[in-house]
Amino acid sequence: xxxxxxxxxxxxxxxxxxxxxxxxxxxxxxxxxxxxxxxxxxxxxxxxxxxxxxxxxxxxxxxxxxxxxxxxxxxxxxxxxxxxxxxxxxxxxxxxxxxxxxxxxxxxxxxxxxxxxxxxxxxxxxxxxxxxxxxxxxxxxxxxxxxxxxxxxxxxxxxxxxxxxxxxxxxxxxxxxxxxxxxxxxxxxxxxxxxxxxxxxxxxxxxxxxxxxxxxxxxxxxxxxxxxxxxxxxxxxxx
Numbered sequence: 001x002x003x004x005x006x007x008x009x010x011x012x013x014x015x016x017x018x019x020x021x022x023x024x025x026x027x028x029x030x031x032x033x034x035x036x037x038x039x040x041x042x043x044x045x046x047x048x049x050x051x052x053x054x055x056x057x058x059x060x061x062x063x064x065x066x067x068x069x070x071x072x073x074x075x076x077x078x079x080x081x082x083x084x085x086x087x088x089x090x091x092x093x094x095x096x097x098x099x100x101x102x103x104x105x106x107x108x109x110x111x112x113x114x115x116x117x118x119x120x121x122x123x124x125x126x127x128x129x130x131x132x133x134x135x136x137x138x139x140x141x142x143x144x145x146x147x148x149x150x151x152x153x154x155x156x157x158x159x160x161x162x163x164x165x166x167x168x169x170x171x172x173x174x175x176x177x178x179x180x181x182x183x184x185x186x187x188x189x190x191x192x193x194x195x196x197x198x199x200x201x202x203x204x205x206x207x208x209x210x211x212x213x214x215x216x217x218x219x220x221x222x223x224x225x226x227x228x229x230x231x232x233x234x235x236x237x238x239x
Contacts, residue, residue, distance in 0.1 A: 003148075045095060047078050048122050056130045060223040067213045073207055074121045080114040095119055096192060103193040116188040120170060120201065124208075127200040128228040137229035139238060140199075147180035156223055157182040162221045168205040174198050175239055199234040 050070060055063030083096070085091050090098050090111075093132045098115045102108035126182075135151045136144060148154040161184040162171035174196035183191060191198045202224050209220035 012225055022177040043083055045077050045078060045118070048125075050125055052130055057128060057228060060227045061128075061209075062111075062212050065209070068211070069203075069207055070121075070125070071106075074118070077114045077117040077121065081111065081118055084111045084114065085137050099190065100130055100193055109127055113188040116190045117194065120188065120190055121203070123198060124170075124201050124203045126233050127202065127230055128224070129230040131227075132231070134229040135228045138235060140231055141177075141184070143180050143238065154182070159218075159221050159225065161203050162202050170201050172198050172201045173234060175237075176181070197237065197239060200229065201239045 047070075050066075054066045054070065057066065061182060081095075085093070085098065085217065090101065093101065095115060095118060099112065099119060104114035105112070135141070141151070144151055144154050148157060158171060161182045165171060165184045165186070167186065169184055169189070170234065171182065171184045172191055174181050174183055174191050176194075176196040180199070181196070185191065185197065204217060204221075209217060213220045
């Protein structure tokens with residue numbers, strides 16, 4: 001299952017200079033990590049803090065990659081979103097409201113792309129943790145077994161989705177109804193515009209891994225699953 005995207009952003013936008021970071025971004029992430037209360041309006045959106053030090057995921061993801069990916073790419077999406085909603089009817093909307101109200105609208109494609117990438121990247125940072133990865137325990141392990149048959153079957157499905165995403169995009173573990181599924185989305189597309197609830201995600205845009213892995217996307221995916229995947233976060237997101 002895959003969702004259609006709206007096209008890529010200009011690479012120069014991705015490398016735009018980071019602005020100053022203020023209060024953290026409000027997202028409905030279903031977690032107990034330090035994320036602000038829900039309902040923050042777009043007029044106060046700013047770059048959210050990482051849940052760990054910038055070099056804490058090394059060597060799986062280097063501090064150098066994080067400095068560009070978080071400090072420049074993610075910051076640029078925040079800056080662009082705030083700029084585009086300022087003075088519009090969406091200025092007081094929450095981030096998720098902006099995403100849902102602009103999804104599928106050709107005249108709002110740029111705003112959707114930037115706002116959805118703010119959400120997707122924040123979700124991605126929390127989908128990882130130092131010392132993560134490996135087989136889960138608890139309720140999420142039970143749901144994995146029920147939905148995929150085994151942890152290894154999940155790994156095959158998740159790795160396959162991430163590796164086979166053509167061009168830029170994301171692979172997700174989502175909950176839709178009572179079962180878990182693996183889906184992939186193109187460019188900035190996100191499951192929150194559907195009935196599915198995201199549990200974890202991996203970013204497979206080249207800027208997420210190219211400085212560390214060059215064209216070896218499969219090695220990056222393997223490192224994410226075996227060394228970084230934050231099962232605690234996934235379980236907190238279960239309905």
